[in-house]
Amino acid sequence: TTFTATPAHAEKTKFEFWYGLSGDLGERVQEACSKFNQSQGDFEIVCTSQNGYDTTLQNTIAAYRAKKQPAITQIYDAGTLDLMLSKAFIPAKTLMADNGYTIDWNNYFGGIANYYATAAGELNSFPFNSSTAMFYYNADAFAKAGIDFKPDTWEQVEEAARKLKAAGYECPMGMSFDTWATMEQFSAIHNQPIATQANGYKGLDAEVVFNKTKFVDQVTFLKKMADEKLVVIKTKQLGMDVVPAFTSQTCQMIQTSIADHGTIGKTLPEGVKWEVAMLPVWKGTERQNSLVGGASLWVMAGLPDAQYKGAAAFLNYLGTPEMAQWWSTVTGYIPVTKTGFDAMKANGFYDKAPYKGRELAIASLTYTPTSENTRGIRLGGFTQIRKEVGTALEAIFMQNADVQTELDKAAERSNAVLRRFEKTYAGQTLN
Amino acid sequence: MADITIRAVRKSYGKTATLHGIDLAFASGEFVVILGPSGCGKSTLLRMIAGLEDITGGEIEINGRVVNKLEPRERGCAMVFQNYALYPHMTVADNIGYALKVAGVPKAERRTRIVETARIVGLGDYLERRPAALSGGQRQRVAMARAIIREPGVFLFDEPLSNLDATLRVTMRAEIRKLHQRLSATSVFVTHDQVEAMTLADKLVVMNKGHVEQVGQPLDIYHRPASTFVASFIGAPPMNLIDARIDASAPVARHEHLAIPVPAAMAAALAGRDVTLGIRPEECRVLPVGEGLPARVDFVEELGSGRIVHVAFGSRTFAAAIPLDIRVVPGDLIGLALPTAQLHVFDRETGRRLDVTHSAGRQEPVRQAAETV
Amino acid sequence: MADITIRAVRKSYGKTATLHGIDLAFASGEFVVILGPSGCGKSTLLRMIAGLEDITGGEIEINGRVVNKLEPRERGCAMVFQNYALYPHMTVADNIGYALKVAGVPKAERRTRIVETARIVGLGDYLERRPAALSGGQRQRVAMARAIIREPGVFLFDEPLSNLDATLRVTMRAEIRKLHQRLSATSVFVTHDQVEAMTLADKLVVMNKGHVEQVGQPLDIYHRPASTFVASFIGAPPMNLIDARIDASAPVARHEHLAIPVPAAMAAALAGRDVTLGIRPEECRVLPVGEGLPARVDFVEELGSGRIVHVAFGSRTFAAAIPLDIRVVPGDLIGLALPTAQLHVFDRETGRRLDVTHSAGRQEPVRQAAETV
Amino acid sequence: MDKRAVFRSWWLPTAFALPQLALIALFFYWPAVAVVRWAFTLEPPFGGAAEFVGLANFRDVFADPLYWNSVVVSLIFALAGTLSTIFIGLVLALAVDRQLPGSGAVRFLYILPYAIAGPAAGMAFRFILSPERGLMASVNSAFPDFWNPAKYGSHALILVIVVFAWKWAGYTFIFLLAGLQSVPKSLTEAAAMDGSGPIRRAIDIQIPMLAPTLFFLLVTMMTEGFVGADTYGIVARTTDGGPNHGTEVMVYRIVEEAFRGLNYSGASAQSIVLIGLIMIFTFIQFRFIERRVHYK
């Protein structure tokens, strides 16, 4: 006997989407999922938060090894190379082509797409929640301290800090040991390499060089500022990270993600004036584009075709301008496509209060065409490398260790990580 | 050396009263034995003296000082526990010397005293053993040594012999007695074994259900028990008791069809009264059938050194200790003679002794024996 | 009902041998008591009969069947443990009935038998209690009931009375005896209490250090102990023993300056030999000073029903049971008479009895007494 | 350690142990085989061909000074954590065991921390002990730098030990209280008669008598301190191994290495060394400490 299922009762194709966002951002992802489920009748996406980027990567790996992988998974920037070398995914372009979607891949901002693309520029994964680091400052405090300029350069930051200090502010600028802004973004906009081989894009034999670039001077500068109490360390361990330090008006300047824009607006007491700007550069520097942060969506290999149809539909759905705008509205993330951004600009999104300033993130990301040093970072075990640098900063700032020595140590340990990674993937080449 | 005065002492656990007002006075150096059945409150009383139990009411005085609120260590008593309560993790030497260590006695002196005390109780060779590696008798000695070494004013013993086997019990009894003679501390010894009580006591306290039944010298109590309870509790086999009514017309007491001859004085004094008559097994004599009162042999216990014959006597079973040369077998009909001079008489209602004549009880040897000890 | 034969049974724990070849035969229905000091291997032997302990060598037969390899439940034995080993979580009824439940006896029948058995041991009113809520004697009875209910061919008792107080011990002794008479199962009763042994046994086995020292009827053993060990282990106070050398010229045994008269036959047979002489306390007689052998009163124990005087005799202490009408005080010099007919003599080296004359030991009453029981 | 009365059968105990043994074989030993295999290869995170490298992973582990740092940190953490939980539990158990009015209520309250999940506990302590926000902030404003676990490795180590001790003190408390209640009363009474006061009694009598319980707790707490899920959770949630590796316990390092560094092979090698270490510890505990424990 055979059953012929009538379309009305056809089973929806279910497929899974694992993501790392939690808290209210996790809620937003769930909303996106239900929007998608309501928008069509053929597929049902089951979205599960893995409560953190790192656990999402871990769990994806475990699941893949057990052949229970989700169709789509959200992987943060630092995990990009691991996925790329895994052969465990279906490239974005292939997926969309196979399932009959024509995507204008050039519509993605270059500064964003490059991070996730092959050397040939073909996207492996879909940029999703993208961000970049920005400079936030408390305009009220600036006014009180009599600062009448925007802090575009580090010289100005220093000057502002001194004035704020003089005006009685305990914490002119807050800083944490997160390397993303302090090292990665700083290096990019100052066109400094983090590693050889074009930050790893050209081969697995890259070696880190952050202990030999302007970054060393930057750390030395920040440390001097810290010694003068112009920069104050704010970490979870001390009780408050930089964002709460800023929103509680403890600190008047911080560097953090554009994604915090929404949160900062919501948490700062009403009426407080604050501004967001591109990260400062040293005077005389030719500013480069900043790096994209956040995470992208990968489609995992080894699943039935029907699921890929659904995955493609979902990814396509996320790419629609309406969804792009919705996503950028309810989160602090930036739109990843030019059309999305244009549409938002056109309808005046960036003119109104809570969203004003977010367009600067796009400006920062697209400031210049990407160079070897600003394309992105393609280093194996990059999370580990971040941790090594973070630890070095911790030693330097908390325990007064020598800047160069600590960074050299961190570089040495990072290179060991890279060598092991290279060995693990011996014989594989980057494409 | 210390005297102890116990005044109207009461003890309740929650609502249930365990001791109902005890009054006792122990002279300095006296060996007092508290005897009574299980659960009568002996241990409770002892532990209240020791300070291990709160006093619900009344006062305890040691050496003229009220100790109700003092901690055990402030009372100057040493105690030997029924289960010895040796510290299982310490060697014999450490067990014995613990009190000195607590008192801060220097090591060298402590050692000397430990060795000396161990010698007294015959444990010289076992100083480095753990209690687990000792026999029952040896453990008992450790417990004793632990008490002795402190040279306390008062020794308290809570059935220290009850866990020993019979042979050892006899030996240890003698040793305790000797020890008391040597140290002459006031000793309070709790037991429910009447042989221990008899052989050890200067003063015997018989307790029952939270009351003191009788206080006195052991032989005095043996020969003139103040109640049926005391009568049946002291002596093994216990005193034979039989309910009877004193005849108004003849010097006999009647129990069913039996007419038991009683002293004339008793008959006169108690004519017509319901009483309980008592006689000790060793005073009963077994005669050929036809003589004395009729009885039937129930069973015979051979002790080697003697023989106990249990006879059916009226509706009661009587025990009689008989010499080895009289031979009887179960089922034999015999005659039972109950010497009138040895009869005890108690009030049927209250169980209290009725003292009507000087002939009751064998009194003469009593004082003498007590003095000889 | 079952007979038990034990043939060359040995037991070793690892390398240390505990039993060195035991041969014994118990007739069907016999009440056998195994007596011996702590650690001599009594329990081990009993547990081997029960099947709780592997047999290192030799054979045990129950009812003609070698049981060496059988599980305990296949041997038809019931056992009463020293600490009772009651199931703490079961009621008295469940404890008693557990074996029947295991055997699959239907509930109704089980109940009837439980009630009946509980009645026999006098626990009728306690069926629903937990062991924790029982007194020692009651627990003991539950343990008994648990054994009885199975109507086993063999009862094994491992010191079942040793945890009871003195009075209760006497009562329970009588009850066990009665029970045996009623059930007439073969009973093996382990104890180190010689009074229990004497009063209970049809056949008494005295063990020492993994060997059987003597087997026989209790009074026989009492009156003709096969060794100094048995002599001093049975009887309380124990037999007085003294080392002496039999004079070659006169019918006396010499101990230091003392000359103890001995029967002529003994003197003749053992002239010049080093022996150990023994005499029971109840056979010693106390005479005025000057008569008998000189001794000094050490201390006196009053039992109420009698009196034990401990005297210094040569370098030994002798105990003598004396009637109540003789009065002595510590320090008195007295004369001690040791009737030659009651003297026991043992080889000094081996400690074995030397039987040279028929006059040693009081034999006559023995058989008789045993028959009367 | 062995009981006297034992049944003789080989298949029955096997059958009884089988369910657990089967589960353990499936969920413990079988995965452990993979862990061992990884330790000798360079395992790519997503699987695939892995190169056999012999002892290279172990060599790397042993050559890394930070690894030895983590061994030391772990030892300190496990020892201090174990001792402090046992100490706190013991002191409280001794107090409650005196059965003063009201001790029943606190007995219940003392167990509560054990019932709390690691993340919740971590959150609470974040609010209490963070040097610039919580209770300690006021102490710090009076004595600057008095408490700064973000700065001083020693403070951070104390911090994680405190959280561990807080979480587990209730657990040791309850076991020790139970143990105390089974110490024969007559022993403490004997000691009281011998002239020792409550504290002396506790030290001389009660604590030695708790040996079996203390042994159980020693083994479980040491193991928990070395490899417990809580240990990882506490470190990850409060100090993240910092500052400057100051609280990097072995299990944290392993998990970080495996999941943050995706270095399964290095993590496996470390795990195997860790297991070896704990086995030695446990062996020592059973061999030399349990010997002195009397169960009856």
Next chain:
Amino acid sequence: MIQRTPYADAFTYALMALGFLLLIGPFAVIVAGASQTVQQVNAVPFNFLPQNQLLANMAEAWQRANLGTAMLNSFIMASLVTFGKVALSAMTAFSIVFFRTRFKHVFFWIVFITLMLPLEVRVVPTYAVAADLFEPIRLLIAWVTGITVSIEWNLLNSYAGLTLPLVATATGTFLYRQFYLTLPDELAEAARMDGSGPIRFFFDVVLPLSRTTMLALTTIMFVYGWNQYLWPLLMVTDPTYKTTMMSLVALLPSENGTPDWNVTLAGSLIIMLPPLLVVAVLQRWFVRGLVSSEK
């Protein structure tokens, strides 16, 4: 009770009060935080006084983390883990303690070692096992007989998968062993004399006597099962099997999210209720239970 002095009593009370502060203080912080608004909870310095938002925050947490389903799942999971551990550990410990076999020490160590390799360390391969439970059996069959069979059992997203791997450890076995070692030898002997074999002895005597140990273990294991975090997080992807710890972690503000710790704390308050209840109800026996035997 030994005659007490007021000083010792006062000292005891002081200790108990200190213990109370140390052990219960942190709860007060959780309650305070849970009753504040986002602004208050993020204020500097932290305000240790409770405010009036408790119920609102709880409701928010309940709804946001879908605590209804999660609590039910956690309850089922904790109960199954508890039941499994209590039962299996009792059996294994029984075979380790009461039998004279050559394997008993081997068994003990085989089980005992599992205390030492935490799930964190072997989570990836364990996940693989859970995804394909019969792989080892398949391999075994293939290895022994050369036949390839295709049986599969995937435990992911199931209660069995949530619980079985957690049951496979040693704490319970160790605890039971410690308890069994304190049981008098004669109990087993009496049972043997009564004709009962080991199985009956186990069910009729050992288990009932272990009741208190069991309750202790039940408490410990319920809490343990309830507080499981890593494993459910990994192996549950189907929201219908979501557990409370997953909810709690989901309530943790993420890096760039709103720092609404008040809701997180309120959620943690709700989540800790069931284990607290279990502890509250069982702790009386728990204490007595660990008192090895009622001799």
